[in-house]
Amino acid sequence: MVANPWIPGSERDAVVMSALEAIRAFSDSLDRMYAGMRGDMDMNTTDLAALRMLIIREQHGEVVKPNDLATHLAISTASTTKLLDRLTAAGYLVRKPHPHDRRARIVALTDEARVTFRRHFGERLQRMRDAADAYTDEELRAIVRFLADIERAMLPA
Template sequence: MPTPTDPEVPPGVVLLEAAHELLTAETLLSNRVRARLGLRAADYQALQLIAAAEQSDIPARAKDVSTALGVTAAAATIVADRLVQKDLIVRAQDPDDRRNRTLTLTDTARAALRDAFGSFPDEVQDRLNRVPDSEIAAIRALASDVREILDRTAR
């Protein structure tokens, strides 16, 4: 991979290659975890969303899965059904809105995710925690700008 000091390679190319390297690593990890858990891609994405919501103490609902996956409410329900059948999530009535159901991980799912990821999240989090605030702000701004451009031009 070219270095940022290579005068013949534009900095944007170096940044895109670095982003691609991170994306590839995340994809490979996700594929290994998905295979280990016996999940389809959409099911694994939904499980990740539900786990992240739980980590943030935010209830996850089928409509959140629908939005995150870009699928219909019916498709999100089918994904949730498969996760319930595998004893990875449970549905419960939303205490704030009786028309909705919340989706939460089961102990089986928590144990499976812990086992599948091992110490990975802690090691990555430790490394990320060493990134200076100024660099985090620059990365966030860049990611936001690129996403906005892609959203605007990908229509």
């Protein structure tokens, strides 16, 4: 007889299942938040994902080339061009010369994009930071390691 993988057979199974359920609930809350932002900002899922990627890369001091966006979003170069045209026309990004390679171009957020994102996400980000304050540095490092492991586990084999 094969045990039902959805019914915990031990305390460890119950804890693992609880962690995975928490990830699902967190993912659902992100989906709801991003759906609201997409509606408020009048953009599709890919457009919002592109802006999120640009914000994160900007925070790390990294430049983003159109091909970086295409790879991150798993879309064709033609779709990337359309996405860039849409977001440029909406005032969310600009195309600029690469700072170190004059043959290449990069894409960057506009001040309008930053202000809009801050307006939609700033309060939530502060509440998330407040929630993180309840954890020790060691606990947060364990959470980061766990989420990174889960992210890798979700990649295609």
